[in-house]
Amino acid sequence: MSLENELLSVTCTAPVNIALIKYWGKRDEEKILPLNPSLSITLDVDDLRTKTTVVASKHFDRDRLWLNGKEHDISSKRMQTCITKLRQGAGDLRSDDGTLLIAKEEWKHYRFHIISENNFPTAAGLASSASGLACFVYSISQLLCFKETFPGELTTIARQGSGSACRSLLGGFVLWECGIAPDGTDSIAKQMDTGDKWKHLRIVILIVNDQQKKTSSTAGMQTSVQTSDLLKFRSKEVVPVQLSRMRDAIKEEDFTTLATITMQESNQFHACCLDTFPPIFYLTDVSKEIIQFVHDYNAKCGGTFVAYTFDAGPNAVLLTQDENLDKLVASLYQRFGFFPVTREGVTSSVCESPQSDQIIRSIVTKIGEGPRVLAKSIDHEESLATKDGKPKFTI
Amino acid sequence: MSLENELLSVTCTAPVNIALIKYWGKRDEEKILPLNPSLSITLDVDDLRTKTTVVASKHFDRDRLWLNGKEHDISSKRMQTCITKLRQGAGDLRSDDGTLLIAKEEWKHYRFHIISENNFPTAAGLASSASGLACFVYSISQLLCFKETFPGELTTIARQGSGSACRSLLGGFVLWECGIAPDGTDSIAKQMDTGDKWKHLRIVILIVNDQQKKTSSTAGMQTSVQTSDLLKFRSKEVVPVQLSRMRDAIKEEDFTTLATITMQESNQFHACCLDTFPPIFYLTDVSKEIIQFVHDYNAKCGGTFVAYTFDAGPNAVLLTQDENLDKLVASLYQRFGFFPVTREGVTSSVCESPQSDQIIRSIVTKIGEGPRVLAKSIDHEESLATKDGKPKFTI
Structure with a gap:
């Protein structure tokens, strides 16, 4: 089986989170390390969410991004940092029976089309960058079979895309630890409580x-x-x-x-x-x-x-x-x-x-869970992409 | 010469002050001791001021207070504290040639009519209690020939009427010291700078x-x-x-x-x-x-x-x-x-x-000076009192 000419795709959702203990101020601007820990509640992804379809192909000439039907620049340093780190941690893609489909070192030849939509109005003033970047990182990580080298590594990548995005990678009550390491590896988000008793x-x-x-x-x-x-x-x-x-x-x-x-x-x-x-x-x-x-x-x-x-x-x-x-x-x-x-x-x-x-x-x-994979095929009804890897809807 | 049946009177003005370093919070509610020192600028009394006429007589049946033409209760603890402390520090009243007119121990038989007016609208939101209490304390102190037992004592009395009133007893830039003494004797206002170079x-x-x-x-x-x-x-x-x-x-x-x-x-x-x-x-x-x-x-x-x-x-x-x-x-x-x-x-x-x-x-x-005595006679045109010690204007 060869995937040479196939479009690989995954479609995921990520929730919005609301900080109860507020994040305000970085001790490191570049790595987005906060002055203090923060705590958030994850909102139900059935009500408010970002949905992202990532399509990967060797034949795309460059990485591209569409937000709410409009193409956006993907060359920002923060997004590039996320993509680079995700590629670095990519794993082998195998079929259900364990056959190697794409070896991890092959991913560097793939380019991404990332199509993202929020189901809430911008006017809601909700931090769309949090659910947006969380969905961006989560979707790509799913597609690339990303392997964490330490627990919470994925949240440190989302954090570098948009600080509070790290909290949208988990459900319930989520703690974003301040950390003390200069490289930021201990400034991770983790679930403090599932929120099961707070339904x-x-x-x-x-x-x-x-x-x-x-x-x-x-x-x-x-x-x-x-x-x-x-x-x-x-x-x-x-x-x-x-x-x-x-x-x-x-x-x-x-x-x-x-x-x-x-x-x-x-x-x-x-x-x-x-x-x-x-x-x-x-x-x-x-x-x-x-x-x-x-x-x-x-x-x-x-x-x-x-x-x-x-x-x-x-x-x-x-x-x-x-x-x-x-x-x-x-x-x-x-x-x-x-x-x-x-x-x-x-x-x-x-x-x-x-x-x-x-x-x-x-x-x-109400309180809700973390990101979800909705579809692993570009043909799925949940997919935001057409068969050739472009957005179904543009404005 | 006997003053037995005469009405003693004095008319003074006191300025408004604006805090540049803010006073907010008391460490002692009763003595009005602040959490921190504050610094104010005294405004020109020609533009904004409280004017107060105090009339004293043995024949008045009680202390009375009129603010802007309307009689007010004078029994508040804070005003009573000021009056008591001012009576305690009263001095002998002497004529210009040194003749004793009223011995200090006689003042306890005198009652006051205090008539006060601001020349600025209440809507100005200026702390009328500061200039008001400063003028109240200053006028009575003038009438009673008040003698300070330590420098700044008068400001400690005004402070107990309304905290920031102590700053309206001086001109220029005024520092209200926080103090450390539990009795508040070191929480005084003093001129930090005359403001002569800030005209x-x-x-x-x-x-x-x-x-x-x-x-x-x-x-x-x-x-x-x-x-x-x-x-x-x-x-x-x-x-x-x-x-x-x-x-x-x-x-x-x-x-x-x-x-x-x-x-x-x-x-x-x-x-x-x-x-x-x-x-x-x-x-x-x-x-x-x-x-x-x-x-x-x-x-x-x-x-x-x-x-x-x-x-x-x-x-x-x-x-x-x-x-x-x-x-x-x-x-x-x-x-x-x-x-x-x-x-x-x-x-x-x-x-x-x-x-x-x-x-x-x-x-x-602009920047201005502290309180002034305008008149020492009830008949003076600046006096707010009629010949029988009542307000000239009431509403």
Whole structure:
């Protein structure tokens, strides 16, 4: 059997992750080594995901990349680092009966067409680079029969594509270790908890109007590291304590503590953005209203039933428990006006009310698992590629 | 000569002060001892001031207080502390030729009518409690011929009325020392620099629309002390360094450094508010636009020509130098639309443009001196009291 003229292909999905203990600031820009460990929750890949088809052929003249139907430059240093390291770790491709189809040293002759799509709007402000780079690395690793030389090596490759992408390679609660090695080999992501006992957790993403100019997180955290005294202190002194408390809360299924630390972490991250010079603002007046709403809601209910967390943008991610979800959504409608909610793939009827220019829409999801292989053939219905290895859809 | 039936009176003014190194958080709530030293600039009393007339008589049945034409309760613990301590330090009242008119032990039979007015709108968000309490303490001290038992004692009394009031008892650049004594006797305000070489400095107060619910600074700083790890670090580790740099900048007439530290301090104070749990927000989207404007302006001009600072509210205080003022105001108009500007007592024509709902008005002032005695007689035109010791104007 010869694969000489065949197009090899794999199609995978990777999930979005939301940091509860925030990553902000690198101690090594090139290797993307963080100032502090971070902890995230992986979102259900059935609701939000990047899907990537990688096609490999000796006959392609170069590596190419399409994102959401549009060709993008693949020559960025970060993506090239990932591809190089994946090729280095490539393994032999064998058929089910063990026959050698492609020897590992042959991969260097193959070029890739990488076709990637997100099922969530860019406006969601979700870190599409995390699920995107995770899916990029995972898909290529699957195709190349990548062999890790140490546990977590694949996460160190994703990390070098986009820091938080390493956390999207695992499901449940994921810890991205800070590490101490200068080469970054110990700055890996690992599952802290499967999240099996947290299936009742609901994650409500509130997408708000965003007109402000945005500071990219790469540039933002660089300025923060250079100028914020508070960030240095936070990384060294506060995060380890909060991480340890969060770990216990996850283990003990203690929603109140998990929720409280999540809010404190979000606030402290944005405080460090404000302590940056010139200051960086990601929270808008609407974001602040949502924060106020959550504290009011919890006070009224006499406990901590909802938590918020915000990344490098104004959109809110709320955490609550299943039993509280309907009440929360009703309360949100009362305060912010009606907005469509997507829940288990179904969107509530879209009849935007005039006062709903604050929260545009919402997605309800839950904790989920890591990347998946959907198809190993270019002909599969899940494949994003045509038979000649081009995107099925382009814009 | 007997003063038995005469009304004794004194009328004084006290200035507003703006903190460049911020005061946020007490280490002793009762004595109002701060977590860290702070540094302020005293504003010209000709532009912004509290004016207070104190009338004393044996025949008044109780102490009474009128603020801006309306009677207020004077029984608050803080005001009572000030009055008690001022009575304790009272001295003999003598005529110009040295004749004893009232012996110090006689003062305990006198009651006060205190009539106070600010010449700036409450909407200015200026800490009216600072100039107000400073004027309260200064006026009574003048009337009672108060004798300090140690230098700065009067500032320790004002401090116990309202922390930052101690800084309004002096002109120029004023340092409020943190102190270490548990009784607070070393937490005094003192002039760090007369400001004589800073007469070219212009202070532009931008009053913005404010619709948000406000957290009082007393309650806010209490919650910050209890919950913000960043505030503790800031007080201990950052403020001493910034204060020392600011001291040098003032001495060396280094506007760039003074401006930079002022902005960093403002940002760090608001960062600590955000790190408070629940978080406190004083900056609105308009405040943030002003911050962005200042950074853009400085970048465009290729230097640090303007600084901003914000206290516990959304109004901005800008610092610039005289030669740059017209250009700055023109630039502000261009970005925020026209708004009236009060400069040396004269307000620019008030023709509010439709787009000027962001900055409502502005006051331009400069560095100034401490409290002044305007009149020592109730009949003086500056007196706020009628001949029988009541306010001339009430609402």
